[in-house]
Amino acid sequence: MINLTVNEQPVTVPEGTTILQAVRAAGVELPTLCYHEGLAPYGACRLCMVTITAPHHGLVASCAYPAEEGLMVETHSPEAVSARRLALEFLLSRCPQSEVIRELAAQEGVTASRFGTPPPERAEELCVLCGLCVRVCREAIGAAAIGFIGRGMERRVGTPFEVQSEACIGCGACAEICPTNAIKIEDRGNERILHTWHTTVELHSCPECGRYFAPEPTGFLKDMFPEIENLWALCPECRRQRTARQWIEQEHTRAT
Amino acid sequence: MKVRSRSDLETLRAEGLSTLYPSRLKISVGMATCGLATGAAAVYDALRDEAARRDLDLMLVATGCLGYCQQEPLVEVRRPGRDPVLYARVTADRARELIAALAEGELPTEGALAIIPEEKPPAGSKPAGGLPRLNDLPFYSRQHKIVLRHCGLIDPASVAEYVAQGGYEALAHALLDLTPEQVIDEVLRAGLRGRGGAGFPTGRKWQICQAVPIQPKYVICNGDEGDPGAYMDRTVLESDPHSVIEGLIIAGYAIGAHQGYIYVRDEYPLAVERVTQAVARAEELGLLGENILGSGFDFNITIVRGAGAFVCGEETALISSIEGGLGEPRPKPPFPAVSGLWGKPTVINNVKTLATVPVIITRGADWYASIGTEQNAGTVVFSLVGKVANTGLVEVPLGLTLRDLIEGIGGGGLNGKAVKAVQTGGPSGGCLPARLFDLPISYETLTQAGSIMGSGGMVVMDEDTCMVDVARYFIGFTMAESCGKCAPCREGTQYMHQILTRITAGEGSVEDLELLEEVALWVKKASLCGLGQTAPNPVLSTLRYFRDEYEAHVKEKRCPAGVCRALIRLSILSELCNGCGLCRRECPAGAISGEKKQPHTINPELCTRCRICYDVCPVGAVEIVR
């Protein structure tokens, strides 16, 4: 176990914990955009900046910094607060239409940006380039259907050549994890349309009720989870009913 | 032939000595990129063809760079038993004349710069024949060459010549006589610090990595020299590739790695070629591969060519580039020495650091530590360029002052103009004003003054350089080179560039200066990697030392250096203009008109204020109105 201090409050956390996790364990709130507990630390949005005051000094991104024995951390030092505010002010200037960013900024006392507004072609921009979609697709799902394109201020997220992706399985994890709701996905009939990725995948219909419910390309899961092999094709509702029936039959057999 | 032992090295040494000091006429042409850029290839061809035509027995060699780039193309003529003579600024015509004279048994004096004595001359003695010795020239007299020890003196394609100069002796000593711990201890005691710019003690880095009980380990040579205005690493890779290879193998032995990588910047095609050849040659000889020199130690090197991304000079970005991804940095800790390439312990050292290692192993830590100052041991290589009389690559002991370098070695400003500032450390560094030129050069002094040592770029600026424009230039560079991962670097450099563009366009305000400083400090403190953390240095240092120039731009809408196009006007002084028409022909905008031998005029509507006319006018009739 590691003992450290967050805002003068002692905290004990297990090995391998980040400062951010220790801060949250201490009950202190810190905003984040690029952090997700299921993915590797990334350190891109720079909202979770904290000051380490001892044994060495520095402003660090708490999500990516390992908790160390004896560390003294201040989450709201003047420099941490001002770094956070400037980051939000720039995000506000990048994505003025984003509800999430506006709220987050307001919580930190930032209501307007001195840094201008996006050019007309990016006026509706919602993406903050936190990279969660890219990382969940690669690290957690393993489809690696999307990636960063270009660099610097040209950087954006997209599929290769920005056309229909052959690797996308339509799982929607990207949209689920996106902190600013920047990814548009729509189920229409037997299709799932991932508008942001110029990609459409076929939906699978339930052999019992006929409802379209899961992307066809996720069918590979049945090989990975043999215990549900007979059930994977069913929609969640029919699966529930079938499982319940099987259970009742088993109980009945045992009873008699 | 395979080199399997020390005695095999001796055989190779003899071969090298026979080509280094042949018993017939030998001419060496400096053919690193600098030489080639000024026509060395044509000089080489002219020498070869003319010698063939005159049936002159001649050994013609392409060597690397002697560092005195101002005087390129450089040609060294060595007659058996005589001290070699170095010729400067040789053209193809002059090369033919040289051969003609040599065929007659004469040695022309015209264009001769110095002699290069092969024996160490007695102290205080004067060379015969009226020519100075190379090391007595002001450009060389204060230099101390360790990293550049062989550059321009050996054929980079010849491993034998490298061995003849003592090469691979350190490798034999390390592998056959020393334990990895002893190697690390030697480097640690020598006080060698990373020459990539950050100055972390090299021995300490090796120690940390060696102590991690995980295999495999890797060692990487960082040759992604991206700083504009700097070419030290290119020169070493082009002119003495085996010194880097030898250093890398020793580093591998010290930390327990069996695989090394040399990552070379894409814009250096000749360096890529020469280092690739050198690795292949070392493999042929068994200096790379299994059981090197019979020591039982195996080591291989893979060369990776960068692809044009400055950020890859940052070690974690370089690692991710080798792994096959983007050149995107990741947060530290963990440091690469603990978790680097594919998550394995990895040491990354700069080209110059590695090229220094063999000398430390051969000559000992005490010898190295005696050079330079206590906390800043050894020498440092600078590329002295910009508005300075003598441009070139110089290697000096740490602790020399900026003035020694710029005025002593560099000979002061170009065309006698006053030097205003020097920019060290490239886009990560700062601009230091002339009044600080008495600062001794060390990692700490330069950092305290608001710049950094960096990898060794030293760009001299004079009164015709606008410091606001320079700041805008550097931020434009980092903006274009930012990977875009973290918000401060991506958004902040872009915004600083907007402000600086506004100021240089004469549309800035006093509030802009405050905003600029606020954003610069944020980018410096909050960015993820070294690129972003240092990107504001050119802005912050110019704001600190040249605030008057910023204020002239925002308050008086005036560019004191006469650079910022929106704030200047060009006109031709009719009383001086002789109507030669050169400016009219050269003006890219077609803005100049006039009859032959009559005073010309500039149409301000068409003029783009590029100042080409100002540069080409032979009588100084073009005036910049500020």
Next chain:
Amino acid sequence: MPLIPQPPPPAGGALLTRLHAINAEHGYLPEEELRRAAEELGVPLSQVYSAATFYAAFSFQPRGRHTIHVCLGTACYIRGGEKLLEKLESTLGVRPGETTDDGTFTVETVHCVGSCSMSPVMRVDGDTYGRLKADILPRLLRRYQTEAGGMSDEGT
């Protein structure tokens, strides 16, 4: 561990080496070649495309017969590299990144070719020219227009 099993990563530097080879062969990166590279190296196409769009060395547009790189490194910048570029633009009628109508020259800028002591510098294909002045550009360009490329004559 991701849900979908991943092939082992390629050898160090393999992807960059492959991209360089494609770019050298075709003068740019054709889509089908990138798709094949992904397949053969066992690397996700998204990763190949990310790398291809990240680095300045790679192009998605075919190039002219000769590529001119005008150096805008610090030393070249303060010693007139921009003027050189401006003269080149007006002589050839193209902007950086563009190719002349006859397909002879593509003009690019580069952040330093490491020949700073010879500034200002420009590179045509593999040849570097230093200590340039705007007025010798036309002569230099003519040699490339007439010859198929490269020049063995003396520098400048």
